[in-house]
Amino acid sequence: MAKDLVNFKIREECEVLQMSDKQIKEIMSRLHTDLKKGLCKDTHDKATVKCWITYIQDLPNGKERGKFLALDLGGTNFRVLIINLGENHFDMQSKIYAIPSSIMTGTGIALFDHIAECLANFMKEHNVYNERLALGFTFSFPLRQLGLTKGILQRWTKGFSCSGVVGEDVVQGLKDAIARRGDVQIDICAILNDTTGTLMSCAWKNHNCKIGLIVGTGSNACYVEKIENCDLFDGVPGKKELLINTEWGAFGDDGALDFVRTEFDREVDNSSINPGKQIQEKMISGMYMGELVRLALVKFTKAGLLFGGQGSDLLFTKGCFYTKYVSEIESDKPGDFTSCMEVLEELGLSHATESDMAAVRHVCECVSRRAAHLVSAGIAALINKMDEPRVTVGIDGSVYRFHPHFHTLMTEKIATLIRPGITFDLMLSEDGSGRGAALVAAVACRQQEGR
Template identity: 65%
Template sequence: MDAILVADFIIKIQFRIRDICKELILTDDQLRMVMQKLDDEMNKGLSKATHDDAVVKCFPTYVQDLPDGSEKGNFLALDLGGTNFRVLLITLEGQSFDMKSKIYAIPQSLMLGTGTQLFDHIAQCLALFVKDLNLQDKVLPLGFTFSFPLDQQGLTRGYLVRWTKGFNCSGVIDEDVVALLEQAIERRSDVKIEVCAILNDTTGTLMSCAWKNRNCRIGLIVGTGTNACYVEKTKNVECAIPGNFAPHKSHMLINIEWGAFGERGVLDFILTEFDRAIDENSINPSKQLFEKMISGMYMGELTRLVLEKVVNAGLLFGGKCPSDLKKRGKFFTKYVSEIENDAKGKYTNCREVLAELGLRNVSDQDCENVRYVCSVVSRRAAHLASAGIATLLNKMGEDNVTVGIDGSVYRFHPYFHDLMTEKINQLQNHKFDLMLSEDGSGRGAALVAAVAAGHR
């Protein structure tokens, strides 16, 4: 009898946890509504008449050629998109390439300082890198991956729309970041670097995958942030600036900036109390709402908020909430991947994570319930990203499109790839393939520089 009562009690608790989580579980009808709204928002971004007021900007990248494998030479790539940046030297020769790279930190003070300080720091690191390789006397073409929303007005002109990912440097918004980098390099006058192209990490991902796989037509990032780009027919890119691209070329890459999707209430029908809490406590309230539901910068915190509610309802850890679980940012996104990586019925990683949060001697049932909450949050992220990709596949109307994907969430979460493959298939009918990108923001930047510099 006791065993039956215990089992009944466990089922009731699970049922109540599922009730708390139910708004995070999206139906296919809801996802199709997301797709319809994303398509509408993208059309506003592409149209000349509505581009300026559009939320989903669909910026032209002015990249109109994909690599064909014949690129050769030495190219620098600068990859700025988070708390670190990388400098790379990439040597291309047919289908072989050699890469040397170094990672440099950006201190918090520089992330929140002036733009001049930031770009002087980047130029200093570039110069050190080039001198270490004894290439300071060579003119080196550089591809600049700048993974923040950019209003691109040419291959080497990009104006920062807004900072994301914890950056807030003064004097950069509405400025041409290529010019800011060039001025910082000129102030030093000790290296010869020619900025050939500025691009987003999604563009780099697409280019890097296209170098290996000619079918790659979409680039996706699911990491600290999320964004996508795709190959659009040039005639549909009404917002591109005449004279800055070749109208006779049939296609152009579009940087969607889909992280902004959901502003102005468009996604209110799927926002939960947890999403609203994330948004209100972020440095950019009411902005980047799609990103806040998907990306690694927020996934751990979303999970923490759900867990905190479950504990406070008396359904987890005997209703006792450890102090670390009450603190914003203390439940890291990597914990979600680690907990879901446990084999079924085993809770080794989960117990390690909970120990880090000050919880020891937790029951298997508590671990199972923590894993369920993690899975609900990560599955919703995968399904929303899938709705985005399904929208693009429908828009392009082609079969056998390869989607190049990069980012820590996609790379390290144990089920993200499978969840996306399954859901994209359910949401649209075109054949497609998901391909893990190898260093899109590095190699891809060099490839854009190579194609732009005409080194074939």
């Protein structure tokens, strides 16, 4: 059996990556406390889990109709979509546009002018150039919202450094660029992040969807909270709920997760571009999972426990063990190491034995299981806080989508952590952040029309 092939010493060393149920419940308790801090006016400024107000108070109800635009900006490419909503009918077309590196590091004016030009070209291509359309804007950078159509950029991430945008309203930046052109009529109805878009997209199909989750390059969650628990919101009379963007990637920035962090976590953090920040995200997300595995493999190789003590240049190079390798290695059936062998050959480790391959897979399993259990602890904490009889969790992101066991690991763990009598299910979002942006615009228009 593969288990017997794994060196006992490696199995022992990997125990630091395994969290007990007692530890997981302690994490849930600490997150619950941090969520309350983020929601409370008196403690919000010092809270690590910010619980930003999204100003979205209504989910889709299926009565949304018409044509809507969506803009999805969150990396080196952005997407423009046009969505046509009818009764039981959903038609969507989209196009991806590149952002040249010169624009990513240039001025904010140049960035928004480029986006506005692509929007105008897209409208021409889809024969809506002369129509006035509502647009939902997904903006997946740290944002402090002051209203449904007002969002102040806190800081750039993902290689962007456009000048004149941090501390400014990004919706106004886009509006100004559209006005400078003067050739298209676009009403920006809402700004949101990818987590919110995921929830809205899933809620259109499933009205029980009350949580949105991203487990991809980064990790974040949003959920539906009762207005009475949202100190920072001056609510619309008659509304009882509000969507909260937790920004839970920062959970642990104050040391709350130190009791389950390992030497590998500390090394990943210390060598990152933002040491001490986004601590939970660095234990969960696709940007870091492969590197956590690599650091463990390096340690075991240097100790003579793996590969006969003979590593390779690639193994010893930061960032060269990709997170996709974790999914590929764990896709092999028990006793089969085909994918593992291919990955190790790619890394210059063709001398690996079957025992080495079993150990590599064990390390991958420990890192990904811990990530799934951390996410599960967070989702269970949200479900218990909401205390609804049935909750669907809308999920997007490459880790959840492509890892062969992530869904099952989450389903099994959440079931043990939520209160008796609550039922839940996990729903993969299709095209979440883009479609969700259009749906936020559609809901805003529905409200104006009183539907």
